[in-house]
Amino acid sequence: MESIKKLIRDIPDFPKPGIIFKDITPILGDPAAMARITGAFEKEFESARPTRVVGIESRGFIFGALLAQALNLPFTPVRKPGKLPYDKISVSYTLEYGEGTLEMHTDGVTRADRVIVLDDLLATGGTAAAACELVEKVGAKIAGIGFVIELGFLEGRGRLKGREIVSLVKF
Numbered sequence: 001m002e003s004i005k006k007l008i009r010d011i012p013d014f015p016k017p018g019i020i021f022k023d024i025t026p027i028l029g030d031p032a033a034m035a036r037i038t039g040a041f042e043k044e045f046e047s048a049r050p051t052r053v054v055g056i057e058s059r060g061f062i063f064g065a066l067l068a069q070a071l072n073l074p075f076t077p078v079r080k081p082g083k084l085p086y087d088k089i090s091v092s093y094t095l096e097y098g099e100g101t102l103e104m105h106t107d108g109v110t111r112a113d114r115v116i117v118l119d120d121l122l123a124t125g126g127t128a129a130a131a132c133e134l135v136e137k138v139g140a141k142i143a144g145i146g147f148v149i150e151l152g153f154l155e156g157r158g159r160l161k162g163r164e165i166v167s168l169v170k171f
Ligand code: AMP
Pocket: 019, 020, 021, 022, 023, 056, 057, 058, 059, 094, 095, 096, 097, 119, 120, 121, 122, 123, 124, 125, 126, 127, 128, 156
């Protein structure tokens, strides 16, 4: 995954002073890198016997939809407020630079599902924890949580304790 690490661009002070934003757009521009990432998630999560992939807006949609396709599983988007048109449930949470709410359609996940939650980056873990809460509200199980990037120094894993976590590139 060293070749993937080279495709992650540091943008200092974005979107706020003091934040070093990890820009993954160079990864998106490299189809071989995208295939390597999808293949790595596929291998890591095979034994978890997932039935669905939930992707977190917006970069989680990209990696999540590719993984869902590769595993031949349905994909469900978890979105920021006001974007989903149908009946939905919501959860509020704190993140590295602000406060947020996530929403999911009530029929996005069923009670019988074993869900992989996917996002591009694990920082404090608040976003992923909120997505897991949405999935569990419906009565489904979390089979695993995947991130392309983990910012280890923010200790987001602590917030996701007891869950199967896969991160491909660590800082
Ligand atoms: P957190 O809830 O603190 O784990 O934040 C994770 C979410 O915020 C993910 O959806 C990331 O895309 C985004 N995020 C947080 N920190 C950064 C960062 N330094 N660079 C890029 N994205 C970030």
